[in-house]
Amino acid sequence: MSVWGEAIRALLKERAMTRLELARRAGVSRSTVLHLLRGGHSSTDTLERVARALEVDIVELFSAPPDLGLRRDRLVGALLRELSESIALAVREDVEARRRRELTRHRGDRRLPFDGEGIKG
Template identity: 45%
Template sequence: MPAKRSKTVIVAAPAAAPNPGVALRALRRQRGWTLAEIGARTGLPISTLSKIENGKMSLSFDKLTRIAQGLEVDIGELFSNQPPAGNDAFSGRRSITRAGEGYAIRTENYDHLYPASELLNKRLVPIIAEVRARSLDEFGELIRHSGEEFAMVLEGAIELHTELYAPARLETGDSIYFDSAMGHAYIAAAPGRCRVLAVCSGGEAHLREAMARQDAARYEPPRPSRARREDG
């Protein structure tokens, strides 16, 4: 079995987006809550929340999820300059994401890039993932989340492991549609980069919860965020 690596999560927000720690402080003060009250809502220690607010601690996917759930906001509100939009505001909206844009989350198993990151409460969640794990032992627990999922291999090859079917090998250009409530894992099956476009239904909250359950508790120190590329 390969040795387990420290599971690092790096969030790279667009340059124009607010710092999540700053957003946390603003939302907390807007609600008139203390750090102790946020701690009770999120299960995070006061010292951890203080470090996050002051930019002295890396933001793991698990921490982002707990904060969003504790504050009862969409996770995009920790990164987006847009005010929250109600369900009636969906008509006619659109988002263009240039190559390399979006916000990125790096875990042991995947490098995730989320297009259309400024849109809140999306009904579909598109993800471009570079698959890093090369065995189920390396991947760990299968992921489950509500809804359905479409995946197309963009580069290399992957094996999709599920709890109900034999592993399916997918080459570049191949695609699959499946019930994502079924435990599943993308495994890199070719040398070099293996990338997949996944489009998930069921809402971002369920997807975040599933990723947070699969993520580990140990993280490396924060690294500088990658700025959004400017057009022109």
């Protein structure tokens, strides 16, 4: 498969666009789109029309990685997981700090059930 075939496939997926829709927007036949997706050669004019229909510069058809959308999705997912873990850790630390402050504040006011008494070894 050609570089542009992989790029077009990735861009179609990223935009949730069908091959038929691309053909209509580019003003080319469905068979031309299939030919490009399979790595077939085409004129610069056809590639420019396809690039315009995909709303990208023609250069992106020669350089876009085939899994552009998937890489971005994985990166966003990883960042969200990391952020979620950081927030969860910060919340746990905050809750523990509040509990310690509450215990310290109330220790003088009343006896706590776990202040060392009643524990038998």
